[in-house]
């Protein structure tokens with residue numbers, strides 16, 4: 510059976526993205542990790558931050574098949590906690606003892622859950638994430654986007670929640 514984890518970052522835990530992600534998680538039984546609650550410091554070329562919460566989180570991430578990145582669109586891009594998380598993945602490409610674990614990202618599926626105030630997420634936002642998945646050898650599994658111009662409402666975004674839940678619960682092609 511496949512497994513999933515959602516890595517969520519927003520400037521408010523129970524704002525639009527948090528509610529959207531929580532509704533998806535409730536429907537599909539996915540654990541949501543609030544990156545803002547963890548102590549993950551920005552990328553350091555000298556790796557003087559290896560004692561923070563990043564590597565323990567990555568151990569959990571490397572144990573699942575589906576990795577969901579959940580973020581609002583802030584200035585065409587991801588939220589700061591999500592950006593810090595993505596930058597820190599470079600540790601798994603740089604640090605010799607982490608390289609083998611980094612290669613375990615290959616073949617996993619990456620998904621996007623996001624909110625903005627338009628009908629769809631900007632291409633810069635989605636592109637940065639899909640290109641990152643591709644660089645890491647991951648497949649892009651799909652995206653759920655909610656237009657929150659009028660705020661978030663479960664009833665208005667019900668079909669998106671259901672579609673994404675079907676997607677994430679679909680059997681892996683390799684199993």
Ligand SMILES: Cc1cc2nc3c(=O)[nH]c(=O)nc-3n(C[C@H](O)[C@H](O)[C@H](O)COP(=O)(O)O)c2cc1C
Pocket residue numbers: 519520521523524525526527580581582583584585586624625626627657
């Ligand atoms: C700092 C900031 C930048 C934003 N930039 C964009 C943007 O570039 N494009 C967009 O469609 N919405 C933008 N928005 C609107 C948010 O994407 C939208 O309100 C989102 O649902 C907020 O989610 P949250 O409640 O999790 O923060 C921005 C909001 C903020 C606070």
